[in-house]
Amino acid sequence: KAGVTQTPRYLIKTRGQQVTLSCSPISGHRSVSWYQQTPGQGLQFLFEYFSETQRNKGNFPGRFSGRQFSNSRSEMNVSTLELGDSALYLCASSSTDNRSGNTIYFGEGSWLTVV
Amino acid sequence: AQSVSQHNHHVILSEAASLELGCNYSYGGTVNLFWYVQYPGQHLQLLLKYFSGDPLVKGIKGFEAEFIKSKFSFNLRKPSVQWSDTAEYFCAVNSRWSSASKIIFGSGTRLSIRP
Numbered sequence: 747k748a749g750v751t752q753t754p755r756y757l758i759k760t761r762g763q764q765v766t767l768s769c770s771p772i773s774g775h776r777s778v779s780w781y782q783q784t785p786g787q788g789l790q791f792l793f794e795y796f797s798e799t800q801r802n803k804g805n806f807p808g809r810f811s812g813r814q815f816s817n818s819r820s821e822m823n824v825s826t827l828e829l830g831d832s833a834l835y836l837c838a839s840s841s842t843d844n845r846s847g848n849t850i851y852f853g854e855g856s857w858l859t860v861v
Numbered sequence: 862a863q864s865v866s867q868h869n870h871h872v873i874l875s876e877a878a879s880l881e882l883g884c885n886y887s888y889g890g891t892v893n894l895f896w897y898v899q900y901p902g903q904h905l906q907l908l909l910k911y912f913s914g915d916p917l918v919k920g921i922k923g924f925e926a927e928f929i930k931s932k933f934s935f936n937l938r939k940p941s942v943q944w945s946d947t948a949e950y951f952c953a954v955n956s957r958w959s960s961a962s963k964i965i966f967g968s969g970t971r972l973s974i975r976p
Binding site for chain 1: 903904905906907910951953959962963964965966967968969
C-alpha cells in the first residue's frame with residue numbers, strides 16, 4: 747500500500763509569509779505526527795493528531811499549528827515565517843491503536859527554505 | 862526531561878569494518894528504544910526497536926542493538942559494514958506510556974563507508 751505522502755516536496759517562502767504543508771497518512775492510519783529536522787537541532791517533535799484531535803504537542807511557538815481532517819489527512823501551518831524555520835518537515839503516521847510501541851512510518855518530507 | 866545522546870557525529874569506516882554507534886538516553890520511566898536510518902535522498906525508516914524481553918535486538922540488513930538498562934544505553938552494531946550502509950543513523954526513545962508518535966530523537970550519526 748502507498749506510504750506517507752507529503753506535499754509539496756520543496757518550497758521557498760519569504761520571511762513574514764505563511765506556509766501550509768500537507769500529509770496523507772498510510773491508509774487506515776489515524777495518527778499523524780509532524781517533526782522538524784534541521785542540521786543544528788536534529789529531529790524535533792512538533793505535534794500529533796489522532797482522530798482530528800491534537801493529542802501531543804512539542805515545544806514550538808504558537809506560529810506552528812496543525813489540523814487533521816476526517817479522512818486522517820493532516821496539514822501543518824507556519825505563520826509569520828522566520829529564517830530559522832528553514833527545515834525539512836517530516837510527517838509520520840502510525841496504526842489505529844497508536845500504542846507506544848507501534849512503528850511510525852515517515853514520509854519523504856517537505857523542504858522549506860525561508861529567504 | 863527525556864533526551865537522547867549520540868556520541869559520534871560522523872563516523873568513517875572502510876568496507877568490512879565492524880561498526881558500533883553509541884546511544885545513551887535519559888529518562889526515568891519505562892521506555893521503548895529505536896534506531897532509525899536515513900539513506901541519502903530517502904525517507905527515515907525503522908532499523909530496529911526494543912520494547913521488552915531479550916535486550917539484544919536484531920534488525921534489518923544485519924544490524925543489531927543491545928539494551929543495557931544499567932547504562933541507559935542502546936548501542937547499534939554491525940559486524941561488517943558495506944558501502945550501502947552509508948547513511949545517517951538516529952537513536953530514539955519514547956515513553957512506554959506515551960503515544961507511538963511522540964518520539965525523542967538523538968542528533969544523529971552520519972556514517973560514511975569508504976569502498
